[in-house]
Amino acid sequence: MKPNTIISESARPIWQIPIAALFFTVATFILLFALYDIHLSEEGFTLFLHRLEPCIIFISIAIGFTLTKSIHIDIENSRFRPTYNIGPVKLGSWQTIKNYQYVSVFHQPTIGGDYIFEVNLWYDNNKHFELYEEDNYKEAFLIGFELSEQLNIDLLDATEPNNFKWVDKKEWKAKMASGKID
Structure with a gap:
């Protein structure tokens, strides 16, 4: 019996990686522009928030092109961890069953x-x-x-x-x- 098993969705097609990179890059430039041109006033803060809207949209699209799900199973310790992978970033916590x-x-x-x-x-x-x-x-x-x-x-x-x-x-x-x- 294997002490650890990983059940994973198949990898994203290779053509989705450059598309996701493009959307992440555009979102980064929008964020940098919004931070560069920030004004410390109520009107400046409102303008900053309006400039973040497209950034959030582009990040959401990029995540859609890179998100995969995996289940890590530690049989020896009766633990399972569902993870959502966005590129090299893995989000998830262990659950004992x-x-x-x-x-x-x-x-x-x-x-x-x-x-x-x-x-x-x-x-x-x-x-x-x-x-x-x-x-x-x-x-x-x-x-x-x-x-x-x-x-x-x-x-x-x-x-x-x-x-x-x-x-x-x-x-x-x-x-x-x-x-x-x-």
Whole structure:
């Protein structure tokens, strides 16, 4: 069993990095201009705040091009840390979870009519920790399977509404060994 695991969204496409850099650069220049031309009066402060509005907009757009989510799992100490990564900056804190019950994989409809598959860790009877979202069933299921194996708990396949079933993990191991995962 691995003592530490990281479940992460896939990296942003390479073309988004220069776009984010451009928006961060423009926001920096707007902020520097606003600070350079600041006047210590009520009218000057109002002008400063109006100049910050586009800066905030550009920073928000840049963050949208760089934001990714990761879950750090410290199995040895029963801790989970969801982090939001904006470039090299990671924001998140550790949460302790005891009494693991099972891992579930289910699908959630999206606004466009497609489905997204979610992997959740259930604990303390009715609480859950959202671990992962993916539009690919196979990838989401493999993440759920691996985590259930590491924690030595059951895996619930809840991808069919009103037809939830517990996964026979021995059968899945055999499928994985033969390479016949559908």
